[in-house]
Amino acid sequence: MDKMQFLAMIQSYTGVGIGLIIGLGALGACVGVGIMCSRFLEGAARQPELMPQLQAKVFLLLGLIDASFIIGVGLAMMFAFANPLLGVIQ
Numbered sequence: 103m104d105k106m107q108f109l110a111m112i113q114s115y116t117g118v119g120i121g122l123i124i125g126l127g128a129l130g131a132c133v134g135v136g137i138m139c140s141r142f143l144e145g146a147a148r149q150p151e152l153m154p155q156l157q158a159k160v161f162l163l164l165g166l167i168d169a170s171f172i173i174g175v176g177l178a179m180m181f182a183f184a185n186p187l188l189g190v191i192q
Contacts, residue, residue, distance in 0.1 A: 127174035
C-alpha cells in the first residue's frame with residue numbers, strides 16, 4: 103500500500119470514530135439528563151420541602167453531564183481538523 107492509501111484509511115477510520123464519539127456521547131448525555139430529571143420530579147413530588155436542595159444538585163449535575171459531552175465534541179473536532187494520526191505517515 104502506498105502513502106495515499108494509508109492517508110485515506112486513516113481519514114476514513116477517523117471519520118467513523120468522530121461519528122461514534124459524537125453520536126454515543128449525545129445519546130449518553132440525553133439518556134442521563136432524562137433519567138436524572140425524571141428522578142428529580144419524583145423526589146419533588148414525594149417531598150416538596152426538599153425541592154430547593156434537589157434543584158441545586160440537579161442543575162450542577164446537568165452542567166457536568168453537558169460538559170462531558172462538550173469535551174467529547176472538542177476531542178472529535180481535534181481529530182477532524184488537526185488529526186495527530188496523519189503525522190505518523192512519513
